[in-house]
Amino acid sequence: MSNEDITLTAGDAEAIVRPGNGGRIGSLRVGGVELLRQGERFGCFPMVPWCGRIREGRFRDGAVVHRMPLNAPPHAIHGTARDGEWSVARASATEAVITYDLTDPWPYSGRVTQVVTLAPDSLTLAASVETYESSFPAQIGWHPWFNRTLDGTPVSIDFSPAWQEERGADHLPTGRRVDPRPGPWDDCFGMPDGVDVTLTWPGRLELRVTSPQRWVVIYDEQEAAVCVEPQTGPPDGLNTHPRLVTPLEPLEATTTWTWRRP
Template identity: 30%
Template sequence: MIGIGNIVALQHGAMTCRLAPDCGGSIASWTKQGAHGLINLFRPASFAAESSGSATDMACFPLVPFSNRIAGGRFTFQGRAVTLPPNLGFSHAIHGHGWTAPWTVDERSDRAARLSYHHPAGAWPWRYSAVQTIALDDDGLVMTLDLINESDSAMPAGLGLHPYFPKPPGTRVTTGLTGMWESDGNVLPRSRHPLPTRLDFPAGLAMDDSVILDHGFTGWNGQATVRWCGGVADGTSVSLLADGPFGHLIVYAPAGETFLCLEPVSHMTDAVNHPEEADAGVFVLAPGERLSGTVRFRVSSP
């Protein structure tokens, strides 16, 4: 747990995006003033969450240099055995390092900011830097992630974003997917299957209380839309448009919660331990090489 520190507020038209750089380079809230009141486009951090400084209670946080779990925090890469400490109360390493550390505000304007994070070699035996560029425009929010290998040997690499969306009754998600990883009791991939008929995301899936997910999906077309019905957000939608290495989608919709997560990521869960999977998604960065990706969050209002 780290302090939330200073808030950097970006403003453009009716939209406001509040950044918490000290809290894992997170976004604390993203809102738009609608005709009937303030609309939360991401689930906002509560006052208590802002006081605690936990990135998992924020509106969105970055995933570098990998997303989701590495089983037991252990893997071997090019003959080198790596053991990472577990985090978030799991027996696994999860979500990389960026979300647990403060980021530096390198540049900012009224509607954009550039944040950076520098990681020295340690248990993760490669030195790297990560950069987030976060900007508001007429259509919504644009986030670009860059990961640069600053060590003297090749490094396995991945990127992702972990946005939280409000999930009031009537929330519907539409996205193009073809397959799903079934998980074991540790939420690690066990077997891959075609997309179940009960999860008809391509046709638009009502995210009611019967839809409980913490799964990785394959065959993602790089687009997804969250649409709300009722309340001040009635008819409003946010569409994700991913460019770059984001070939996988994690959907997290836990039981009894009023949020859901649609996480664009570059690789499957525990990808470094699945070299047999042709589309596992692990990138290998040579010294000095960069991995980049952009996700656009487009807002549509009635």
């Protein structure tokens, strides 16, 4: 199948999946209202095979040190899959399955599969990284850009993390866990019972982001949008919390956005 845009519909919800633009969700409209910031770099993109920044673009796998391109100097950020063209495995009115084969500059072979499922009151994203060759460390996450305002109504963010990863001057975790601090944030938080963050545009919409993953990055330093990013490890996690993908054990992750209107 081609990698042209896929439109999913369920009830009065509509999502546009863009395989040709990094496998991202380019649009999510509920009752005709757009929830995601528009633009080629925005929407919601998968962060694979790593999330956030890798310090100086370097990560170690055993005795071997690999270096990724410094696309956020002096670091490498958000993986390579968001810059690639994905393939469509299958699509229906409410579900799209798309795949991306890891390639240069990533040094290992593997396949990423993302399943996007739309219901009248929710969107579920599920992803896996598989390999049939060498094992390697990897992460999965999602980076949605939710519009800060809906029809002029600003958003509020509510969540109760167990800890905050202390952020150094280089925007990377120092390795210390601290009590959660007030925003604005470009910070990673620990939620050991699973990610659970509620965005509320009073009188307009409530959207709850949940995930079994234990880490979430909250970014609200921009006027146009706020980001709630569930991920399988913290920034620089290829070095600090490596999780190996092996031929017998893929890496899997999922997140669900559930909404309701007053």
